[in-house]
Amino acid sequence: MSAALSRGLCRALSRHTAPSSLLLGGHHRAGLSPWFAPVMTLKTSAPLRAEPKKKKKVDPRREHMLKERMRKKLKKMEKVAPEFIPLDDLITPTKCLDETRLERSAPRLSFGESEGRALLLKEWCRYKQEQHMAEVQAVELALEAQREALEELKLESEELYQAALKPDPLLFPFTHEGPAYTPPKSKYEAPDGKYNDITKVYTQ
Template sequence: MRSLKRIWTLHSGKAVVINEALSNKWSFLHGSTVIQEGTLFHRTNVIRAVSPHAVCSVLFCSARLPQTLPFRGGHWQTALLALGASLPVRAQPQKKKKKVDVKREQAQKDRMKKKIKKLEKAAPELIPIEDFITPIKYSDSNRARSLPPLSFEETERRVLLMKKWSLFKQKQAQAEKKAIQTLVEAQQEALKELRLESEELYQAAIRRDEGLFPFERDGPDYTPPLPGYDPPEGKCVDITKVYTQ
């Protein structure tokens, strides 16, 4: 009689009976005693699922020993008698697929189609002419800054100052009108005398001066120009609104 060992080992989270004849020496923990066995194992198809933390047991029976087989076929295969650990998964586990409600999706598509039809039926929006629209900030007559009330003396002083200024500008305008009228009368008198002397000279005097226009002049300026100042060119920012139909 030859002893036959059936070895229970953890494989993929379950205790499974080894189903290949293997040759190697192993140590199994049975209770508190370490049992070392090292011979051949007989092929069997018995598989029993137990807790992953179950203790491996060794059973003995008699049978004819089969031909020995190697422990591992290659580096890519996991040993059946070893506690194999899966490779670390470097990814998030797959999320649970949501149940697709066909009726709800169809209702959403129908609502979108109705909105598109409604927009197609609406008249195209006209492009507004901004020059004809007065901004609200310009039409608002409310003063944003509140001024302190003036005293009676300050009010009287400003009124008298305004009256004096008005009188001064009135006299200035009258003097300018009088000077212009005097010059025009003198010009007309000179043209009459010139016409009596020569008609050709009179026509040449009243002829339009083609070199008078365009008329250009500089000043007077509030501040004198700075010598050697190079003004910057600046930049142009286009703020024109673009409307799409």
């Protein structure tokens, strides 16, 4: 039984190694063992020659000193209050903080003065109303005269009537030119102008 099993294994291995043995040539067939595969059938990975990085030896005393120095700096920064940047635009000028301006009150008027101002205001309102009514009446009279003139013109000549209804472009002289499209200059440098930079720089 064992002899038959060993013969079957030898046949199977000889079948798998036949193509590779053909590549090696006929004079190597006799030297090949059925238990070992030829060298050409072996696959190997690329050699890995990398070496892990060695950790630098740090002096524990030096590391402790660095930590202590950083801790002292942090303590010193916590003690000092942060300095806020002032906003000049939100600061009220001193000339506007005068108490006399804030507490200034209207002058007291006598009874006769207040009555005179009230009568003067009523007279002014009455005058402006009359002026407005006069303007409205003048516009109405002008429109009525224009309508009557157009009716008389229509009776005389239809062509002149149609020409009178057209808008007159010369009544309001208005000239307008659109934006001129010109290609930009490629090497043109726009001038910045002269100015004094008075920007305040704050450091914390």
